[in-house]
Structures are given as C-alpha cells and as structure tokens.
Amino acid sequence: MFEYTLFIMLLPLLSFIVLGLAGMKMQHKVAGLIGTCSLAIVTILSYLTAFQYFTADRVEGVYQTIVPYNFTWLPLGNLHFDLGILLDPISVMMLIVISTVSLMVHIYSFGYMHGEKGFQRYYAFLSLFTMSMLGLVLATNIFQMYMFWELVGVSSYLLIGFYYPLKPAIAASKKAFIVTRFADMFFLIGILTFGYFTDSFSFWFADQGTDIVMGVGSTPFIPGNMLKAVTAGGLIIPTALTLMFIGGAGKSAMFPLHIWLPDAMEGPTPVSALIHAATMVVAGVFQIARMFPLWLQYAPEALSIVVWVGVFTAFYAAAVACAQSDIKRVLAFSTISQIAFMMVALGVCLVGHERMWDNHAQLGFMAGMFHLFTHAMFKACLFLGAGCIIHAVHSNEMAFMGGLRKYMPITHITFLISCLAIAGIPFFSGFSSKDEIITACMHYSPVVGWIMTGIAAMTAFYMFRLYYGIFWGTENKEAHEHHTPHEAPLTMTIPLIVLCVITVGVGVYTTLGGFLGWGGSFGSFVTASGEEYTIHFDPQIAATSTIIAILSICLATYIYKGETQPIADRLYKTFPKLHRAAYKRFYQDEIWQYVTHRIIFRCVSTPIAWFDRHVVDGTFNFLAWGANEAGESIRPWQSGDVRQYAVWFLTGTVALTLILLCI
Amino acid sequence: MIPVECYFALSALLFFIGVYGFVTRRNLIAMLISVELVLNAVDINFAAINRLLYPNGMEGMFMTLFVIGVAAAESAVAIAIIINVYRNFKSDSVDAIQNMKR
Secondary structure (H helix, E strand, O other): OOOOHHHHHHHHHHHHHHHHHHHHHOOHHHHHHHHHHHHHHHHHHHHHHHHHHHHOOOEOOEOOOEEEEEEEEEEEOOEEEEEEEEEOHHHHHHHHHHHHHHHHHHHHHHHHOOOOOOHHHHHHHHHHHHHHHHHHHHOOEHHHHHHHHHHHHHHHHHHHOOOOOOHHHHHHHHHHHHHHHHHHHHHHHHHHHHHHHHOOOEOOOOOOOOOOEOOOOOOOEOOHHHHHHHHHOOOHHHHHHHHHHHHHHHHOOOOOOOOHHHHHHHOOHHHHHHHHHHOHHHHHHHHHHHOHHHHHHHOOOOHHHHHHHHHHHHHHHHHHHOOOOEHHHHHHHHHHHHHHHHHHHHHOOOOOOOOOOOOOOOHHHHHHHHHHHHHHHHHHHHHHHHHHHHHHHOOOEHHHOOOHHHOOHHHHHHHHHHHHHHHOOOOOHHHHHHHHHHHHHHHHOHHHHHHHHHHHHHHHHHHHHHHHHHHOOOOOHHHHOOOOOOOOOHHHHHHHHHHHHHHHHHHHHHHHHHHHOOOOOHHHOOOOOOOOOOOOOOHHHHHHHHHHHHHHHHHHHHHHOOOOOHHHHHHHHHOHHHHHHHHOHHHHHHHHHHHHHHHHHHHHHHHHHHHHHHHHHHHHHHHHHHHHHHHHHHHHHOOOOHHHHHHHHHHHHHHHHHHHHHO | OOOHHHHHHHHHHHHHHHHHHHHHOOEHHHHHHHHHHHHHHHHHHHHHHHHHHOOOOOHHHHHHHHHHHHHHHHHHHHHHHHHHHHHHHOOOEHHHHHHHHO
C-alpha cells in the first residue's frame, strides 16, 4: 500500500544527480524547474502518504507502524545494518513538514536567487538536502538515521558555504560542520554502545523479538541478552541515550554546542529557512522523539538532563536575541530558543507517574512534536520574510531598515502574523503548541513551568522588537535614497502567504478546538502512546500566558515603535556592559576559541602532534631508511655489464652442479 | 660407425667455444653467434643420446627440431634488439649499453 514512499526519497536524489552532473549546462530556469517539479511530486506523495496513513484503521486505538521496505545491507553476526522506510505518526508528520517547507523554499528561491551565479548548484544541493532529511526521518534504524544525519550535515555545509568567494561564508560553513561533527562523534559512540549491548539498531522490526520493537506507543521489547545489560549495570542504556542526545544537541544547537547556528546565517536566506529553522535543526528533537520509548523505559532520570539543557538554552538564546542587530541573527537565536522549548517538552514527560503510558502524563511528547510542526511553518515564514527584506534593502542590519511597512505590505502582514504566532497569541498556531508545552512543564514542576512562561514572554518581546525595528520606527532615508525598497516578486510572496495561511488555519482550528474540546486536532495524530488525545486548554495557564505575551508585546511597542527610542537608549546607557555581553552572545564564541586554541590545541594536540611526528613517523622513517640502505649495499652487483653477468651465471651453475654431484 | 664419444666431444667443444665466446667477445653479434653455438651443442647431445639410449624413440630428435625453431625466433628477436641498440648508441658493443642498468 505504501510502496510509493520509495519515490519520496528517490526523486530528490534523482534530481540531485541530474542537476549535479548536467546542471551547469542548463539554463537557470530549467534547472530550477527540475528541482521544484520533483519536489512538488514529493510533496504530493507525502500528503498522500499522510492521508492514507492517518485514515487507515487504528488497531486497539493505535496507528500501526508500517515498514514498506527493509533490507539487510550489511550483516555482521547478530548485528545487521538495514536500510528501509518506516512509517509511524512522527515520521509521517515530519514528511509533511519537510516537503511543505522545502517546496516553499524551492519556489521562493526562484525569486531570491534570481541571476545568482551557481543557481543550478544551489538547486542541486537543495535536492540533496531534501533527500537526506527525508531519509533521516524515514529511517528504520538508528544506523541508517546516522548515515542520513551526516548527509544532512554535509548538505548544510555545502549550502552555508554557497557564497564560497566570501571568507565569512567559508568560516561559517567549516564551523558548522566541525561543531556538528564533534557532537556526532558522541552520537556514533552512543549508537555503537547501544548496538553492542543490544545486538540491534532497529527502531522496529517484525522479526519475532530479535530486535527492539519500538513504534510510537509500544513498550520497547528488548531481547533477553540485552535485558541483562539493562538490569546488571543499569547505566548502559542511559549512557548510550545521553551520548546520542549530545549528537542531537549538536544538530539542534543546544547550549553549549549552539555556536555554529548564528554563523550559519551566512548562507542564502532560503537555506536558513529550510535547514536552519524548519527541518535540519529539529533533527535532534526528532531523534529523541524516535528513541522516546527507550528513554521512558530505561533512562527516565536522564530525561532531566534534556530538560535542564533545554531550559538553559531557551533562556540564554532568548536573552541574546534581545540584543542582536542583524535580523537573521535574531531569528537564529529565536530558533535556538524555540528548539529548546521542544527539547524541554520532550523532557518533561511525567516519569514515575503511576499511569506512565497515559496520554496526559505524556503530554510533553505531543506538545513538543506539535511545536515542531507549527514552529517549522511560522519560522520558515519569518526567515523567508527576512529574505524579502534583505532582498529589498541589501543589508542584514536593522539600522538600514525601519518604516518598511509602506513599501512591502505583503511581507509586513505575513511577518506580523508569524510574529504573533511565535509570541503565542490565541488563534495563531504558536499559541496552541506553546500552551501545551507550558501545561506539560507545569505538570512536571511549577518552577520549570514559570521559567518557560517567562521565556515565552521574552520571545514575544524580542520578536516585536525585531518587527518594530524593521517595519516601524525611523526610516533610514540615507540608505533608501539611491534605492527605494520594493515588494518582492510573486515567487517570493506566494510561499509567505501559503505558510501564513497554514499558521493561521492551524491556529484557529486548534485554538477553538482546544477551548471547546474538539477531537481531530494534532493530538489525534501524534501522541506518545499513539492513542488519541483531545487537546484541552487549561484556562488558567492559557489566560496567564496570553496576558503575559500581550504585556510583553505592549512593552516592545512602547519601547520600540516610536520614531526615536528614548527608553531603549536610556536602558542601553544604564547597562552598557550587559548589552555588550548580550550582543557578543555572552562571549560563548570567545570561550570556545579559548578552550580549543589555548587548552585543547596546546595541551592535547601539540603533544600528540609531537608524538606523531617524532615517534610514529620516526619508526616508519627508520624502516624506510633500512630498506633503502640495504638496496644501496647490493646495488653494485647490478653493473650492467652483460659479460660479467654471464660469468656469474656460469660460476653459479658450475658451483651448483658440483654441490649436487657431491651430494 | 662413428663412436658416440666423438659426438659428445664435439658437443662439449662447441659448448665451451660458445661460452668462451659469450664471455670474452664485446660485439653483440658475436655474442649472439656464441649463444647459437651453445644451443647447437645441446642439439647434438639430444640427437646423440636419443640414438644411443632409445633407438626406437624420436623425442630427442623432435626436441632438436624444436630448439632449432626456438633459436631462429630468438635470434630474430635478438637481432632486432641489436639493431635498435645500434641506432640508439651508434655502437654494437656491450660496453656501450652499460648505462641501461638504471
């Protein structure tokens, strides 16, 4: 029934190969159309998959995990590396997110990248990225996931460094690749530890209990030999999962591995929208969601690491976002903060609750996934809107903007709607998901709940600071003199409108549904146990968070809307150090620089380099020297004089004959 | 009937003339001729011993013919090489081609 899902992965791969090999000979339009058309087909197939999957009958109230393809790629004794496709509620949901955002970005790039050198290469890399991301979410086992995880990293690297003649782009792409690679090392160690002790990499397999059965909602079944590992040490599974989480934290830019994401904004803006806002950076969240039954069953205590890393990152990123002046950097830090919200949501599932598999206890899982979905849509819209603005004013700095609402009405409206969504105003999608996250946090512990409410307020504040900075305030007449800003072309505004419609549609439906207790919204599709859960807002929490969000929007309006900003200036003058620290991202880059250059390079790398150069190289140089000397010593025998050879030959023959005769 | 020892003596004589020539001559053509002499010495031995030990068999004779054939091919190849050596070094002396060792 789901055999066609193979094409969801194959089509982008095909268009990558075609565009990669023959793209440079094509016209820009042709190359773009090939990429976009294949993505359009993928989107249609994804929606078809989602429709068929979610309309299929539930068995005992749970959506079945379906594996249309699975073949063994490398058998290694008990272990085997498989490749295949796995459909369950979260992977189907991710299909929708990835294909929708990717299609919008493909269309948008027609306008944004128009006439750019390397247009075909750009589309080829977009196809590569889409293929890898789809492979990541459809993976049947952790090892396949890891392979595509790395492919995603590579395509992110290629796209960040798309403007390769520019030095910052190269530096940013290398930074992104190295930081995520560093984190992925832990992921690999985690995978290998896990595989070694459990004899399995699979998330799901039908092979009668030889593998871990781990569809969403099922209690993970682990074969006997592994159970020993679990019960004996008790630390192996939590350790493996925590190591995997470090990998996820690297990809999802959790503190302190977040340093690559703000720099990744050097890439083209649609790439930031697709990779660094909507899809790739949530891979870490997806990974935890994927391993979630194991986390709950065998490592519930370790989940608190996820919670606290998430809480700290959310706060840190929100604080930094308040002080940035580059609009893409603000959005990048807001992305980090929002992903941290998802991490927290996954972490706060009520462990040790007597009804552990109850949906109510597992609210966080649903909330995190829901926020992933809504965030992907409105954040992609924000980034694409930022792209339109950058396209219009040719700068990332807020100083060059201000008063743009007259020039760019469509961008203005869509940006405003997305800002309202991320701020958590009712009837916009961000409200429903964020409210569920805060509710889940409140169930977990009121402290976390209130911290997250505070961070949500900060979110509303910095997003509206950004909004007013761009669209209101003083117009930079000097910069606009030679070049009046203008609305972006249709190819760029249509994706904005589509994403906005999704944001508002989902928002209105789920907000009304949440207050009135309708079924059929997000909780019907994706929950931890797989059983249907009707979202029902807690009026107290909903009211509190709405009021706080509105208050902080009012505060931002009060401070930043006017032509001049006396309060902001006074605050800046009162706390210059704080502002400077926040602007410099609390010196995280400098700390990393110090740690890597001064400590790691000097104390670890230099001795290792000395050992390598002198001991390892020395050994081999000695062997080579010996062989060389031996050769030199017998070299004179090879005189080149034929008659001499003949004499030696004759002498040898005679000697041999004599020896044989004597014997 | 010529006694078989005469054949052996002739063969030995040819063989040593050949070896002596191969070792002492510097001229490539002369060395080639010397090699041919060695081969002929072997041929004589084959034929004589075949006749002496297995009068009904023909294997030795055939081997002789085979060696003659091989010798013809070998000398053709050798002469081709010598011609090329001569063209390159303007000499047909073995001393001229000592630098071929490198």
